[in-house]
Amino acid sequence: MGASCVQSHDYQNEKKGMMMKQIMILVVGLLLLAGPVSAATVTYSWEDGETILGSYSAITATNDTTIAHSGNSSLELVDGGASGTPQAYVGWVTGLLDGDTVTASFWVYDTTLGTSPSGRLWGHYTRDVTDINSYVGSPGVGSDYSDGTGWSYLEYSWTFNSGTDNNGWVIEARTYSGLNDTIWVDDLTIIAPDYATIYTAGSTTAPAPVPAAAWLFGSGLLGLLAIHRRKA
């Protein structure tokens, strides 16, 4: 440092201190912006003619235009009468972290008070993020049966547990419980953290880019701070 600098040393230090404080406030602000989990909501109502992402056991899925909760179309599911619980994969969420909440809901058309036929909202884990059929277990919890009064609303929230090999969450529409038992499903809603990827038959959401950009910006500022410190 030259002699001319020494004269204004206190002033420069004060200036540097102020700048550092401002940068720190910016960095902390950006990290807070990136930190909290904000949710993404996806809705799907089968208006595009699509059906399901996959299925288990004997079940037939058709895009139907005779009964609809909204618009002109719904998903018709017919039980094939096989053992096991026939189920249609209506949603899939990947990119989840331990403790994340996934909430799903849909409407089911069912006019029998008994369980046959009835619909139910359920779910299970997948191992492979590129294969919806890579079943790896289920916590065994979901909604009640549809109540048999026509259209009824089913909703359930699950907490994601990565376990040993859980990398995705499938949302199931289940049919109960005999050959040709038929239900209709419409107006699916899936809520998950916005960094997750949400699939329905008609669409795929990309994870929200905002938090990632904020992290990059934050780390860039931290880099600037480091250079500033080295210079000081």
Ligand SMILES: [Ca+2]
């Ligand atoms: Ca519809």
Ligand SMILES: [Ca+2]
């Ligand atoms: Ca019923």
